[in-house]
Amino acid sequence: xxxxxxxxxxxxxxxxxxxxxxxxxxxxxxxxxxxxxxxxxxxxxxxxxxxxxxxxxxxxxxxxxxxxxxxxxxxxxxxxxxxxxxxxxxxxxxxxxxxxxxxxxxxxxxxxxxxxxxxxxxxxxxxxxxxxxxxxxxxxxxxxxxxxxxxxxxxxxxxxxxxxxxxxxxxxxxxxxxxxxxxxxxxxxxxxxxxxxxxxxxxxxxxxxxxxxxxxxxxxxxxxxxxxxxxxxxxxxxxxxxxxxxxxxxxxxxxxxxxxxxxxxxxxxxxxxxxxxxxxxxxxxxxxxxxxxxxxxxxxxxxxxxxxxxxxxxxxxxxxxxxxxxxxxxxxxxxxxxxxxxxxxxxxxxxxxxxxxxxxxxxxxxxxxxxxxxxxxxxxxxxxxxxxxxxxxxxx
Amino acid sequence: xxxxxxxxxxxxxxxxxxxxxxxxxxxxxxxxxxxxxxxxxxxxxxxxxxxxxxxxxxxxxxxxxxxxxxxxxxxxxxxxxxxxxxxxxxxxxxxxxxxxxxxxxxxxxxxxxxxxxxxxxxxxxxxxxxxxxxxxxxxxxxxxxxxxxxxxxxxxxxxxxxxxxxxxxxxxxxxxxxxxxxxxxxxxxxxxxxxxxxxxxxxxxxxxxxxxxxxxxxxxxxxxxxxxxxxxxxxxxxxxxxxxxxxxxxxxxxxxxxxxxxxxxxxxxxxxxxxxxxxxxxxxxxxxxxxxxxxxxxxxxxxxxxxxxxxxxxxxxxxxxxxxxxxxxxxxxxxxxxxxxxxxxxxxxxxxxxxxxxxxxxxxxxxxxxxxxxxxxxxxxxxxxxxxxxxxxxxxxxxxxxxxxxxxx
Numbered sequence: 001x002x003x004x005x006x007x008x009x010x011x012x013x014x015x016x017x018x019x020x021x022x023x024x025x026x027x028x029x030x031x032x033x034x035x036x037x038x039x040x041x042x043x044x045x046x047x048x049x050x051x052x053x054x055x056x057x058x059x060x061x062x063x064x065x066x067x068x069x070x071x072x073x074x075x076x077x078x079x080x081x082x083x084x085x086x087x088x089x090x091x092x093x094x095x096x097x098x099x100x101x102x103x104x105x106x107x108x109x110x111x112x113x114x115x116x117x118x119x120x121x122x123x124x125x126x127x128x129x130x131x132x133x134x135x136x137x138x139x140x141x142x143x144x145x146x147x148x149x150x151x152x153x154x155x156x157x158x159x160x161x162x163x164x165x166x167x168x169x170x171x172x173x174x175x176x177x178x179x180x181x182x183x184x185x186x187x188x189x190x191x192x193x194x195x196x197x198x199x200x201x202x203x204x205x206x207x208x209x210x211x212x213x214x215x216x217x218x219x220x221x222x223x224x225x226x227x228x229x230x231x232x233x234x235x236x237x238x239x240x241x242x243x244x245x246x247x248x249x250x251x252x253x254x255x256x257x258x259x260x261x262x263x264x265x266x267x268x269x270x271x272x273x274x275x276x277x278x279x280x281x282x283x284x285x286x287x288x289x290x291x292x293x294x295x296x297x298x299x300x301x302x303x304x305x306x307x308x309x310x311x312x313x314x315x316x317x318x319x320x321x322x323x324x325x326x327x328x329x330x331x332x333x334x335x336x337x338x339x340x341x342x343x344x345x346x347x348x349x350x351x352x353x354x355x356x357x358x359x360x361x362x363x364x365x366x367x368x369x370x371x372x373x374x375x376x377x378x379x380x381x382x383x384x385x386x387x388x389x390x391x392x393x394x395x396x
Numbered sequence: 397x398x399x400x401x402x403x404x405x406x407x408x409x410x411x412x413x414x415x416x417x418x419x420x421x422x423x424x425x426x427x428x429x430x431x432x433x434x435x436x437x438x439x440x441x442x443x444x445x446x447x448x449x450x451x452x453x454x455x456x457x458x459x460x461x462x463x464x465x466x467x468x469x470x471x472x473x474x475x476x477x478x479x480x481x482x483x484x485x486x487x488x489x490x491x492x493x494x495x496x497x498x499x500x501x502x503x504x505x506x507x508x509x510x511x512x513x514x515x516x517x518x519x520x521x522x523x524x525x526x527x528x529x530x531x532x533x534x535x536x537x538x539x540x541x542x543x544x545x546x547x548x549x550x551x552x553x554x555x556x557x558x559x560x561x562x563x564x565x566x567x568x569x570x571x572x573x574x575x576x577x578x579x580x581x582x583x584x585x586x587x588x589x590x591x592x593x594x595x596x597x598x599x600x601x602x603x604x605x606x607x608x609x610x611x612x613x614x615x616x617x618x619x620x621x622x623x624x625x626x627x628x629x630x631x632x633x634x635x636x637x638x639x640x641x642x643x644x645x646x647x648x649x650x651x652x653x654x655x656x657x658x659x660x661x662x663x664x665x666x667x668x669x670x671x672x673x674x675x676x677x678x679x680x681x682x683x684x685x686x687x688x689x690x691x692x693x694x695x696x697x698x699x700x701x702x703x704x705x706x707x708x709x710x711x712x713x714x715x716x717x718x719x720x721x722x723x724x725x726x727x728x729x730x731x732x733x734x735x736x737x738x739x740x741x742x743x744x745x746x747x748x749x750x751x752x753x754x755x756x757x758x759x760x761x762x763x764x765x766x767x768x769x770x771x772x773x774x775x776x777x778x779x780x781x782x783x784x785x786x787x788x789x790x791x792x793x794x795x796x797x798x799x800x801x802x803x804x805x
Contacts, residue, residue, distance in 0.1 A: 018439050051432045055445035058431070097466055102489020146448075198451045205448045312447035 020324040021311075025049035031302065034295035040226075041217050041299065048213035054154075055206045065222040068168040080275050081174035088181035088268055091385075093261055095192040103254035105200035107142045114252045115145040119336030128322050128330060140317060144336075146197070147313050148246060150205035153193040155239055158215035159269075160186035162231035169224035175276055182272065185265045192258050200254070205312045210303055225280055229293060232273025233351050234300050240266050241344025245336065247389075264385030270351060277355040294357045298365055301348065305341055305371070345371055464503050464554035470526055471549055478533040479581065479615045480544045481518065483526050484553065491524035492517075494558035495565050496592040497585045497672070497700070500529060501556035501754045504539050513539040514758050516585035516674075516700070517558065518616075520592045521566065530615060532581035559759030560778075562672065562700040564589045571599035573666045575659075577683045579607040579650055579675025583615050585700055586674065590623055594630060603631040605658050607650035607679060610638045633658060650679045655686035674700040701758075701776055718796035722748040723767070724804040733796045739764065739771070740791035743802075750791060750804055757793035764791045769800030 029045060032038040047053045053060050076082065107114055122137040132140060163186050167179030197204050207215075218230030243266065247259040281290055314327045331337055349371065352358045358366075366372050438444065470485040486492070494500075499516040519528035534540045547553075562585060564574065574593075576586045583606060593600060608614050614634060624632040634645040635654060648654040671692060673683045680699055687697055720733040722743045731746035733739060740762050743750045753761035757777030766787050773779075774793040791802070 015440075015442050018442060018444075021439075050436070052435050052445060053432075056431050056435065057445060097487045100489070202451050203448060204451050206445060315444065315447040 017319060017324040021049075024328075028303065032299050034292060034299075036292050037295045037299050040221060040296065041213070044213045044217035044220065047216055048209045052209060053216070054209065054212035062216055062219050064165065064219060066165055066169045066224055066227065067222070069171050069224075071171075071173050075173050078172040078174040078275070081172055081178050081272065084268060084272055084275070085174060085178040085181060088178060088185070091264065091268070092181070092184070093188070095188045095195070098261065099192060099258055100254055101195070101199070105196075105252060105254055107145075107201070108138070112252045113141075114250055114255060115141050115148075115246070115336075116249060116251075117141050119249060120144055120331075120334045121336075124330060124334075128326050130318065130322055140313075142201075143313050143316065144310060145246070145250075146201050146203050147205045147310055148242060149193060149197055149201070150203075151208050151211055151308075152239065152242065153190060153197060153204070154207040154211060155215075155235060156186055156189040156193060158211075158219065159231060159235065159239075160190060161219055162215075162227055162235075163269075165219070166224065166227050166231065169227065170276060171224075172276065175272070178272055182269055185269070189262055189265070192262070196255065196258060208308065208312060210308060214300060214303065225277060225285075225293070226296070228273055228277055229297060229355075229357075230300065232269060233277065233355065234297065234304065234348070236266055236270045236273065237348035237351060238304050238344055240270060240347050241340055244343045244347075245340045249336070260389055263389060267385035270347070274351055274354050281356045290356070291361070294359065294362050297352055297357045298362055301345075301352075301366075301371065302369060304344070305369070308337075464556055467553055467555050469547060469549055469551045469553065472547060475530065475615050476532075476613060476617075478544065478613070479530055480532075480547070481528055481530045482543065482547060483519075483528045484555070485526045489525075492527035492558075493524055494521055494527065495563040496521050496588040497563035498558035498560045499585070499700075499754065499758065500527070500558055501756055501758075502529075502539065502543075503554040503556060503755075504542065506538055506542060511539050512556070512755050514557075514559075514754055514756050516560075516588065518584040518587040520588065520595075522592060522596070530581065530584045530587070532615070556755060557753055557759075559754035559761060560700070561759070562674070562698055564593055564670075564672070566592045566596045568596050568598075570597050572597070572601075573669040574600065574602045575662070575665065575669055575671045576602065576604045577650070577655065577671065577673045577675070577679075578604065579679040580613070581615065582673075582675030582679075582700070584674075586672065587616050587619070589672070590620075590630070594623065594627070598629075601629050601631075603633070603662055605633050605635065605650070605655070607635040607637070607675065610636060611640050611643070631662070633661075650675070650682060652682040652685045652689075655683050656689065659686060659690060668696075670696050670698065672698045672700075677701070701778065718769075719799040720746075720796060721801040722746070722750065722764075722804065723801065724749045733800070735795075737795070738792055739789070739794045739796065739800065739802060743791065748804075752792055755792045757790050760790060762791040763788050764794075764802040764804055765789075767801040767803050769802075770797040771795065771800055771802075772797055 025045065028049070029038065029042060032041065105114075106112065117137055120141055122132065122140060125132060160183065163179060163182040167176050167183060170176055170179060214230065214235060218227050218235075221227060221230070240263065243259050243263050247256065247263060250256055250259070281293065285293070309328050309331050311324070311327075314324065318327060349358065349366075363372070435445070465486065467484045467486050470483045472483075473481045475481050484492070494517050497516070499514045501512050501514050504511050504513070515529040515531055517527050518530040519526070531540050531543045533544045574589075576589065578586045586604060586606075590602060590604065594602065604620070606614070606620075611617075614620075620632055624630050635650055635658065636643060636645060636647060637649045639645070639647045646654070646658060650658075669692075671683075671687055673680050675683075680701065684697060684699070688694070717732045717734050720731050720739060720742050722729045722731075722739075727749070729743065729746050729748035731742055731748075733742035737745075740750055740752055740755070744752075750764070751761050753759045755762070757774060757779075760778055760783070763779070763783065766789055771789050771794045773789055773795075777790050777793055779788060779790055788805075789802070
């Protein structure tokens with residue numbers, strides 16, 4: 001006989017999940033105080049959070065409207081960027097031959113764990129009345145690692161397109177030359193993350209809605225410096241934080257060397273963002289324009305801090321077993337995510353300060369949300385990829 | 397007087413396109429809207445897109461027909477004074493998939509030019525982590541002599557392939573009779589066939605007739621002896637033209653008479669026996685004649701012809717460029733082929749979707765049909781007489797004597 005109680009028990013919890021998702025999305029918009037920032041982020045928010053354009057199972061088409069900037073006199077206009085270009089050329093590596101792809105990646109092997117169980121603190125799930133056996137705990141941790149790597153891959157696709165756009169739009173000719181190397185870097189990163197997921201983990205998570213919102217916003221924004229700010233400072237900063245966290249924790253040798261190589265490239269990318277934006281923001285923007293960017297950076301910082309909640313893993317594992325808001329609480333307080341926020345903001349905040357988007361006007365807001373603790377540290381133009389790696393190795 | 401004002405009507409085709417374009421754009425919008433609505437209504441029903449997809453190795457392997465493969469020399473071992481066995485590995489760990497009998501093309505920049513030479517795999521196909529090629533010194537041979545004299549462990553080579561249809565694919569349920577006739581370095585594909593087939597086909601019988609000058613020239617002498625020891629399914633016959641004192645094998649050059657005599661010694665072979673021949677040209681011609689005179693069906697005779705490019709008569713020197721059209725399905729690529737270019741080089745440079753593998757005229761992967769124009773090919777190559785009659789040429793060794801139109805099959 002048909003058991004109606006099963007259905008009714010199921011529906012409200014799923015519906016409750018959805019309501020939570022909508023309220024959360026609404027919260028993102030309500031938190032934005034600058035109307036110009038709201039106007040620039042809201043359409044992307046609707047496309048990503050509400051319409052889930054990144055998950056519809058078809059390629060996403062995003063309209064672009066930036067201006068390509070040609071200079072037929074080929075000036076040597078930025079020695080620091082020229083220097084970065086030279087270093088980037090020398091730092092090229094071939095993802096197919098440089099990495100030890102024959103490594104047998106066994107996610108079950110305790111000596112070569114992709115991610116330790118302590119990252120998520122799986123035992124705390126019992127506080128939420130969820131009991132997992134050892135095998136399930138292990139599999140859940142691997143799901144989280146695969147989720148992270150999937151989001152890295154999706155982020156790199158955004159980075160590839162943004163790097164190409166920025167190369168067209170940037171007004172320094174030396175920057176264009178450097179930009180060409182970043183385009184190939186991002187292509188290579190897609191190659192290696194994709195191959196790792198395909199060949200070694202056989203799984204790919206859909207693009208996270210919040211990541212989609214950020215990518216959509218900066219790809220569709222017509223202003224080149226917003227693309228720079230979004231991609232070179234915010235997303236690359238986020239990537240450095242995420243890559244760094246995983247690099248420190250993983251015991252899987254192929255992934256370790258893959259991340260090491262990617263981090264060294266990313267360090268150059270953030271450095272480029274700092275160089276290009278420092279002069280532009282301080283010399284060419286008026287105060288109102290500068291304030292808009294300062295607010296935008298703050299909002300995106302929040303989006304990044306609060307919103308990467310592994311919901312795709314929740315949907316795969318726990319939807320219908322625990323409420324979505326409890327999962328959020330669990331993830332927010334997991335040791336790995338705390339670590340991730342620490343590494344990410346300790347890199348991001350100094351960079352925002354270096355490009356002039358961290359004036360006393362905005363500081364109380366950072367203070368209010370608890371981000372002031374990251375104010376020390378060197379900006380990317382003072383940090384090399386080797387330094388980043390040795391910092392991470394020391395901390396591991 | 398003022399000129400008369402005339403209204404220029406929009407060309408019909410443009411108008412039609414405009415009319416068509418509007419509904420198309422609208423249809424797209426409606427489709428997008430439908431999908432968005434489906435997501436929203438699905439969400440209210442508690443449904444959402446699947447969060448994760450299963451992936452099964454969709455990354456293409458690094459070996460492909462369009463690019464050389466960067467491989468490392470794992471070891472080099474002299475098998476004879478003049479023959480070097482080179483074991484190659486892929487730094488990415490990708491396997492070497494080939495069928496016994498196939499060859500790889502080594503692409504080597506030497507003295508300012510890029511040289512390509514074909515070398516058969518001489519190892520078993522069942523251990524694909526590495527592949528072994530065996531290279532024999534050739535009088536005047538630039539690449540072979542470079543490899544034998546100078547190639548060291550740890551060096552890198554660029555590889556194309558595998559290519560070729562001179563193959564015996566191992567099949568555990570096969571019950572067949574094979575006769576392999578080899579001269580000198582023609583042993584290399586045979587060695588791969590022997591090592592790959594004998595262990596997995598318990599019912600198969602193989603005979604090898606192997607001609608060399610002296611005892612010291614026999615490549616794989618010990619390995620062959622080991623394969624033959626205590627193995628009644630493998631008959632090994634060495635034929636030396638300059639045998640040492642006390643030699644108890646056959647003596648003579650593998651000409652028609654000697655080959656016929658040796659074949660007669662094998663007794664009655666099943667009619668289904670397949671014959672594989674590889675070696676110097678005169679030896680191959682003699683083997684074919686001997687087999688034909690014994691009444692062997694030409695379809696059962698398989699030949700692998702390698703010629704030394706430095707001895708190959710060049711298609712006569714051209715001095716002018718010619719227009720080239722490459723048709724591939726509905727797509728047409730129009731370009732120019734320079735006097736130093738092959739049809740394949742010019743076509744690929746212009747972005748035509750042309751297949752290729754060995755680039756030496758040895759595998760027919762680049763076969764195209766000449767629709768019009770005059771084309772000269774370097775000879776010999778692997779094109780069959782039927783293919784020639786049908787108007788095919790090998791684009792990798794073909795040059796244009798006039799404006800040429802070709803079709804990719």
